[in-house]
Amino acid sequence: MPESNPLYIYNSLSRKKEVFEALNPPFVGMYVCGPTVYSDVHLGNVRSFLTFDVVYRYLTYLGYNVRYVRNITDVGHLLDDRDEGDDKIEKRARLEKIEPMEIVQKYTNGFHNTVNQFNLIPPSIEPTATGHIIEQIEMVQRIIKNGYAYEVNGSVYFNVKKYDEEHNYGELSGRKLDELLNQTRDELEGGHEKRFFADFAIWKKAAKDTIMKWDSPWGIGVPGWHLECSVMSTKYLGQAFDIHGGGMDLKFPHHECEIAQSIGADGVSPVKYWMHGNMLTVNGTKMSKSLGNSFLPEELISGDHPLLEKGYTPMTVRFFFLQANYKSTVDFSNEALQAAEKGLNRLMTAIDTLMQLTTSEQSNVDVDAIIKASKESMNDDFNTPTTIAHLFDGVKLINSINDNKNTINDADLKILQNHYNTFVFDILGLTKENSSSSNDELSDELMGLIIDLRNQSKENKDWSTADLIRDELKKLNISIKDTKDSSTWDYEK
RNA sequence: GGUUCCGUGGCCGAGUGGCUAGGCAGUGCUCUGCAAAAGCAUCUACAUCAGUUCGAAUCUGAUCGGAACCUCCA
Structure with missing residues (x-):
């Protein structure tokens, strides 16, 4: 627990550094938006997860008992939320002509390998969206019951207009609904199912050829793209928890929608400290x-x-x-x-x-x-x-x-x-990377022998032999460094 | 166009009113048969203009330039 000097965290919600005070010390709940596993993670993704790895490590160091939840998005990321939405994972599966879950498994494995290489500590819980379909349906039901969502043709949309009348849609990203409206007038053309341009799907009717789909009170469909994080954070961390992290690019609309969903479903603003990592x-x-x-x-x-x-x-x-x-x-x-x-x-x-x-x-x-x-x-x-x-x-x-x-x-x-x-x-989670990690006992002994021979040459002031050994080893990417009374060697890639 | 944010020395990057981080590179030196490595020392700065102030990289305004988000992205 912090003693003398408190921990300050920059809260995206207030745009200020605030003293960190856990909701239920010594416990801390931290949720981080994980990857959508439809392709390989790249270096920019790694930076984001690294940021929260350090947060997790430091909170643990301070003595907190942190439950760190980082999800795997394995369904539901629609390319857009209009009538002809398409799922990223399904799209990829069709391209590769394999099962969607095969895609998910392949890139989940890849993700784990990658973050291991960068020495990221695995989260306490790594839940998947497909593992929480029932909870997502239940959350949709709560939102409907509270009057913040409506059903159209087997899809359910969050009623942003109504929500904004009673709460503040855009509080996290600093957006105003009427300003958004001005910029997206074009989008309003055409007869979509949504009543209002900013409404977003929380349950989406499945297209005929959709492979991944589930039964629901509104028919066969898939969960909306922002819902899983709200559902899984609520399930594992409670309706209100301490820290929610993610990339800056998720602030709007993703995190904004999470707040609206949680308030719409349970009447509680879910997150005390919002943290956003910047881009590579x-x-x-x-x-x-x-x-x-x-x-x-x-x-x-x-x-x-x-x-x-x-x-x-x-x-x-x-x-x-x-x-x-x-x-x-x-x-x-x-x-x-x-x-x-x-x-x-x-x-x-x-x-x-x-x-x-x-x-x-x-x-x-x-x-x-x-x-x-x-x-x-x-x-x-x-x-x-x-x-x-x-x-x-x-x-x-x-x-x-x-x-x-x-x-x-x-x-x-x-x-x-x-x-x-x-x-x-x-x-900081740094590790010693021995550049000569490919060493084994044999190379150690062989190198010891070579260095001994070279040292003998040096003692005899036979510099040409000593230099020859060093130059030839250099060609094998082995560098010799002489110190006062010994020599070290390193294998460099 | 709107929202949010940024512009620091050769490069990367801290710093939010006075005390001029740090790393890399450069330069000099030490060590060394030579080299490498290592160590020590050290030089370059606050986009521009105006204002507030005893004092500004730091606050205010304007100008110029850049980015992210507003469509899936960490």
Whole structure:
């Protein structure tokens, strides 16, 4: 539980940083909009999930008991909500000539593999839309009963106009209904089933050739596109819960509709703190599949993509993202990624140094200052860039102790070691990626032998042999680095 | 057009009234047979114009430029 300094969270609803106070401490309910599993997740998606991974990790660190729910959307994402709506997953299934659930399984697996690579902690519950059809039907019934929805030809629409008369449709995104009306006048032409242009489907009658469909009081159909999140958050976190996260692009209409549905069904505004992560951009434009500027995590790692000069490890990317505030866009560039790669390396090297530091009787360094600064940064709306900056201040300190320019005693060293373990590995979720992970005992022993031979050459001042060994190993992507009285080696991809 | 937001040094990116983060690159130095790596030190800034103020990157207004959302997207 937060003691001295409280945690502040930027709430999209109030557009202010607010002190975080859990509804039912020590429990915290957090819902994050997960992926629609109709194709591979790309790097932009990863950034969003990473943001909330850190939120989850930090809340846990603070002592909260977090139930983290992140859904899998496996049905119901209609391409539009007009009469001829089409389901993304079905469309993809037809293209690939396989079962919709095969698509769902394939890309769910892919999603899990990807987020594992980036060291994201799995959520406490990962519910699927198709697993909650009954609950969705029940929610539609509650909304109808409360007079906020109407049925037309086997479809049910949320009555936004009526809702807005009693509540405030658009409170999250700052939109006004009459302003929306002005901009979408064209859309009103033509005889749709909706009574009002802003109404949205919460149950949609199935087209004849639809494969995924369910029986309901209104006939055979599919749940509307915004409903699942309302249903599953209510089921697992209650009618009102602490944090709801998602990408900025979901703010409107998706999250706006969630609020309306929850109030329409249960009379309760569902979320205390709305959090929105910003977009990953490429050359200043949002990364998205339709623009063709996205790339897949595998392409990133291999470097096999026109936009990439080389491959980058998942941890480099994780660190790169954490060096920016989650509320800002991050622009992808090779230069920035390479800077992150080196910076991360510097941090990890310093941690190695930290673990083998020799102690003195006295400390003349202020470890508390670094620890305090790191915590305050995280408490300031999960400000990972400044947290990392403070960790780098510590790097300077660690190196100076290692150079005998400063001293540290046993107690302080333990504190500092613990701090870096906690912040770097537990909270920021970075891991040591041994670039020589392909090593086995045999290569270790062989390399040890080669290095011994080379050291003998060096002792004999046979520089040409020593250099030959180093140059030839270089061709095999093995780099030799000489330190004062030993040599290390690394396999570089 | 509407809503929301942004423009910081070569690059990335913090910072919301005075104390000028951090990383990468550059430069100098240390270490070293050489190299690499590592370490230390260090230089470049606040889109433009006007205003408020003792004082502004930070507040106000205008101008220019950019983005997201308003249609599925994290």
